[in-house]
Amino acid sequence: MSSVFGKPRAGSGPPSASPEVNLAILGRRGAGKSALTVKFLTKRFISEYDPNLEDTYSSEETVDHQPILLRVMDTADLDTPRNCERYLNWAHAFLVVYSVDSRQSFESSCSYLELLALHAKETQRSYPTVLLGNKLDMAQYTRQVTKAEGAALAGRFGCLFFEVSACLDFEHVQHVFHEAVREARRELEKSPLARPLFISEERTLPHQPPLTTRHGLASCTFNTLSTVSLKEIPTVAQAKLVTVKSSRAQSKRKAPTLTLLKGFKIF
Numbered sequence: 001m002s003s004v005f006g007k008p009r010a011g012s013g014p015p016s017a018s019p020e021v022n023l024a025i026l027g028r029r030g031a032g033k034s035a036l037t038v039k040f041l042t043k044r045f046i047s048e049y050d051p052n053l054e055d056t057y058s059s060e061e062t063v064d065h066q067p068i069l070l071r072v073m074d075t076a077d078l079d080t081p082r083n084c085e086r087y088l089n090w091a092h093a094f095l096v097v098y099s100v101d102s103r104q105s106f107e108s109s110c111s112y113l114e115l116l117a118l119h120a121k122e123t124q125r126s127y128p129t130v131l132l133g134n135k136l137d138m139a140q141y142t143r144q145v146t147k148a149e150g151a152a153l154a155g156r157f158g159c160l161f162f163e164v165s166a167c168l169d170f171e172h173v174q175h176v177f178h179e180a181v182r183e184a185r186r187e188l189e190k191s192p193l194a195r196p197l198f199i200s201e202e203r204t205l206p207h208q209p210p211l212t213t214r215h216g217l218a219s220c221t222f223n224t225l226s227t228v229s230l231k232e233i234p235t236v237a238q239a240k241l242v243t244v245k246s247s248r249a250q251s252k253r254k255a256p257t258l259t260l261l262k263g264f265k266i267f
């Protein structure tokens with residue numbers, strides 16, 4: 001297996017002509033965001049990660065026979081949404097993860113869904129969101145959140161809902177990520193300008209308290225689209241970008257690579 005260890009995307013070849021979708025994975029610490037990301041990218045379940053590192057991965061996928069460059073930001077927010085503009089201004093779609101064996105993580109997922117609903121309202125755009133109840137393999141022993149509760153929460157926010165397990169079958173996890181891509185693609189087709197923007201000037205509208213105040217979200221600032229200075233996001237803010245080419249890389253001529261995932265090597 002040839003390898004790239006933490007290799008930045010820039011300089012790793014000509015830019016891809018495939019359409020691009022940015023997907024941010026949100027949720028409370030320990031919900032399984034990294035495990036799901038790694039499962040999707042490598043088909044493997046790895047049990048321990050450095051919880052403090054936040055990484056963004058890039059993977060060439062084929063969804064419904066169409067190539068797509070999928071970027072996945074595996075966020076590390078600890079317990080509540082923090083500095084959320086880094087993903088709000090970047091992502092086309094979101095996966096909000098909780099663990100079916102943790103009521104606390106379920107409650108956190110509700111905060112994330114509220115944050116996203118507010119962001120959609122502020123920007124007057126739709127952001128496809130999938131609510132994921134992870135650790136389904138634990139449900140028979142320590143389930144704390146019923147499937148009906150998950151479905152009801154998803155229904156309240158108009159998002160798709162699945163229960164999955166990062167340590168069970170890969171196909172189910174892949175299906176969830178691909179559903180997010182499908183939804184994002186639909187949204188991008190409806191609104192061609194719906195590309196992530198990086199707002200370089202921080203300014204709050206008069207009469208509009210910052211998001212932090214309205215939602216009590218610690219250190220979460222939000223820049224409205226009415227600011228004067230807009231430019232496309234150049235790279236992923238505050239996140240290290242590495243390229244992941246798993247054994248599922250579309251071209252069989254491209255060798256699968258080794259990469260850095262939250263400080264761990266995948267073999």
Ligand SMILES: Nc1nc2c(ncn2[C@@H]2O[C@H](COP(=O)(O)OP(=O)(O)OP(=O)(O)O)[C@@H](O)[C@H]2O)c(=O)[nH]1
Pocket residue numbers: 027028029030031032033034035036046047048049050051052075076077078134135136137138164165166167168
């Ligand atoms: N049984 C089981 N354990 C899981 C599953 N997904 C993740 N875990 C475990 O749950 C713990 C937390 O998983 P992470 O993927 O690190 O969770 P995270 O949401 O990324 O949390 P941070 O890294 O702290 O941001 C680890 O010990 C994983 O092995 C799952 O589907 N089933």
